[in-house]
Amino acid sequence: MAELLWKRVTTLGQGSFGAVSLASTSNALFRGVTLSSLIALKSCNLSDSQSLKEEFEILRMLNNSPYIIHYFRANISFEDNVNLYNLLLEYASGGSLADRL
């Protein structure tokens, strides 16, 4: 099965469990799902990734909901000599709910 290829473009924000980047993807189709060419990538150090792994499990349970950001997969990358745990997420281009309140 083809690996989903991505490249970080810019930083979107910082949460309690990780930093969020905007990333561009090169595969338009992944596991039968047509992807936008932009995704969000939530990353943290692999050695400190328990909370992000728990977030991944919750997103996995809710992945069919139209009200919850979809995840595409989790993976590990090696960047600047650090192993990072990454959640590959649907990019919410409209900003957060907090921005709108």
Ligand SMILES: Nc1ncnc2c1ncn2[C@@H]1O[C@H](COP(=O)(O)OP(=O)(O)OP(=O)(O)O)[C@@H](O)[C@H]1O
């Ligand atoms: N899927 C996404 N698409 C676009 N921007 C996102 C996405 N996920 C997160 N962001 C941006 O990154 C910021 C940090 O997101 P994250 O989910 O890590 O933390 P949070 O939910 O804002 O805070 P906390 O983790 O403390 O509850 C958000 O405020 C938002 O600006």
